[in-house]
Amino acid sequence: MSEIKKIIKGCLAGDRRDQELLYRRHSAKLYAVCLQYSGNDEEARDILQEGFIKIFENLDHYKHEGSFEGWMRRIMVNTALEKFRSRHNLYRVDDIDTITEPDAESDNQDYAGLEAADLLCIIKELPEKYRMVFNLYAIEGYSHKEISKMLNISEGTSKSDLSRARVILQRRVGSYIGIKKKVANG
Amino acid sequence: MVDRGANIDIVFRNGLKDYEVLPPTDVWDNINPVVIAKRKQKPFILLKVAASVGVLIALGYLIYRWGSIIPADYEIPVVAANEESQPSSEMSFSFEKNVAIKDPAVASGESASVGKSENILTGNTPENSVEINKSTTPEIYFTPKTNKLPLSSTGSFAGQYSASLSPVLKKSFNPAVFEKNYSPRYSIVISGYGAIDNSDKWSIAAIASPTYSARVNYANDGLSKQLKGSEKPVVSYSGGVAVAYLVNKRFSIQSGLFYSSVGQEVEGISSFSGFRVFDDSKGDVNFKVLTSDGIIYANNSDVYLVDNRLKDRVLTSYTADVFDPAKANLTYVSNTVRQNFSYLELPITMRYKVIDKKVDVNLIGGVSYNFLVNNSVYTVSNGNKYFIGKTEGLNQMALSSSLGMGMEYKFSGNLYINLEPTFRYYLNPFRDATSSTIHPYSIGIFSGVSYRF
Structure with a gap:
């Protein structure tokens, strides 16, 4: 045993x-x-x-x-x-018209040098509902349908929030890497 | 799902996959008491249910009793002597209805002479009344206002009674017979239950029994089934002193103090002695044994335990692959261990006499509060007990219910022999684990002697 x-x-x-x-x-x-x-x-x-x-x-x-x-x-x-x-009992069903797709160029950036503690800091700074959707989708592997039920939102909102979360994360990761490089280069 | 593998997702998924952060130290301190408290809630809920059932039974009994009392306006044909003309100076006792005192002597002697006239013996005050029932039954009914039957300070009970009788009744009235039979300290008839001799209202009994104890385990998971298969009920002993109060001729309430023990034998656990020299754990318990009653902690550092049957009931770092008791030359003691739990028991029992003959038969039922006073685990070799440890996680207090049938035989004066086959079931689980579903029960044939006074 x-x-x-x-x-x-x-x-x-x-x-x-x-x-x-x-x-x-x-x-x-x-x-x-x-x-x-x-x-x-x-x-x-x-x-x-x-x-x-x-x-x-x-x-x-x-x-x-x-x-x-x-x-x-x-x-x-x-x-x-x-x-x-x-x-968030009365969670607002967001309009999905304003989905901002992540910038493909920035998504190809080099993430080397990022440690788990850095990632955690970045993810904690996300707005709460984006953080929830990103975690459930990207980390836990749930589908938008499942997430929509879990958070009492529409599937469209889940997709929209994920997309916004990615944009924010990419920008923050980018600036984080930039700062780290500056610090490393003195 | 086209973006399921987006680069940023993968970065976070992989980066945080095995990340660990030590939580603040006080989190466990907050979890531990909550887990323990929730574990203890279940028995208390059961206690409340049991207490509610007890209250309902008591209320039911009281309602039944009140319902069967002769009502104040209960009409029975009465032929009585009117005492208005009698001197009233000695009519100091006060009676109304509810309690009747039979007087067959007076009744039989005077029924013909009194005839059908409706006479009522009364004192000067309206509340004083003594009625003589002649027309249908030769009885006199005293009906007190209160439950007490006060004796007058001005004379004997018979004297007062005699003073209130008409001259016709006085002729046949024998004060000595009356005093003996009808003074309130003798025979009181309460609403059809029959007479109780006031001098026998209490009884004290010493009873004991061998008890066969087993358990009902409602759990059906694999572990419980495995454990159940290797555990055997055992015979132990129970006994104590009981004091009973006879509410009426048939009904009595009993309490007392008992000592009882229950337990079980766990098979397939081999024990060896002489392990102390190999024990380098510096005080920690080396062996724990899973049982359906809880975990045995082998506090005796000299004992080595190994599971020969299920292989995984003994939790230890000294497993068979790292330590061989035979090679270490340990002394084999036994292949079973025995768990024993002793309780001090405070019962509240009700007894109802269903057969009132030479051998009385009573139905007995009640609840008991059981306080754990001894918890030991041992094994027996050549008649000697070899201490192993104790079982952890038991409830310190258990509530049990009992149901039985008691037989009572008067063999001398106020002494009775009792025989009471009794079934006892523990209402709350044996141990305080949340998942515990084990309810012990025991069957015993109590025998002993009781004395009425």
Whole structure:
């Protein structure tokens, strides 16, 4: 039996040590996910906390099919979405006429030298709804149809928001790389 | 989906894939108590349900009892002596209805002479009334205003009664017989339940029983099924002292203090002694064993445990591939471990007598609060107990319900022999894990002696 299965068994049996072990092993990765979906550290902290409580409460529903880490990640993402939805109950269905396609030239720029911490900083600066759509589409791999249901928006809005997010990210990445180069060149 | 692989998407997807950030240290401190609190909520919900059921039963009983009391205007043909002409100075007791005192002697002696005249014995005050029922049943009914039957400070009960009788009734009135039979401390008839001897309202009993304890496990996941297959019910013991109060001839309420133990035997876990010299864990528990009752922590650092049956119930870093107890020359102790949980029990039990013969038969039902006082895991070798550790995560308090049938035989004076086959079911899960669905039950045949006073 794999070690993670033993830990899950222990958690299911109410073993506090195994619960803490599970948390210690996975909290860093899941906290990075929370930071990716939230605008600030405080909110990310809340998502992590609520998400882990859900994980412990629903551990008996995990069927050992597929990745356990993926299962926990989905819980964190869903928790982040719940928080987002609670703040945007009357989310506006945007007009899709103003979709701005990303600049093909800028999308071919050299991204070398960008570290994960830089990417996280950039993504956190996105407007909240763009950040949500970009994360769900580009990182998690959901379709616009799925995203439209998750965020209670139209598919067109999802596409529009993704497009705007990419434009903003490309610009910010570009300026970020420029600054880094300047710093490196003295 | 044409842009699914857009360059910027790939940069972020790959860049953040394995990124880790240590969360603030206090997050776990906030998660831990919430998880524990949620785990404990379930039993409390069950306790509330059980308490509600208890209140409903009690209310139902009270309604039933009130409903069967003879109403104030209950009409029975009454032939009584009118006492208006009698001296009233000694009529100091006050009666109305609800409690009746039978007086067959007076009734049988005077029924013919009194005839059909409607006479009522009364004192000077309107509330004082003593009625003699002659026409249909030879009984006298005293009906007190309150539940107490006050004796006058001016004389004996019989004396007061005699003073209030008409001259015709006085002729046959025997104060000694009356005092013995009808003074309030003797026989009281409450609304058709029959007489209770006031001197036998309480009883104290000492009873004990071997109990066969097992558990109902509602979980159907693979782990639970595996664990169940290797666990065996065991016989343990229960006993204590019970005090009962007879509300009426048939109904009594009982409480007391009992000590009971339940447990189970886990098969296929081999234990060895002599491991202490190989223990380099510096105080940590080396072996944990998964059971349906909770996780056993082997606090005894001298013990080595290995799972011979399911292979994955023992959680340890000293697995068979890194440590061989035979090569290490450890001493084999046993192939089973036994979990034992002892409780101090406070029962609240109701008993209803369904057969009132030489051998009384009672229906018994109630609830008990069980407080965990001992939790141990051990194995037995050549009659000696070898301590292993204890089971973690058990509820410190459990609520159980019981149902049984009690037989009672009077063998001498106020002494009775009792025999009570009883089934007990634990209403809240045995352990406090959120996913726990294990409810123990036990069957016992309690026997003992009771004394009424």
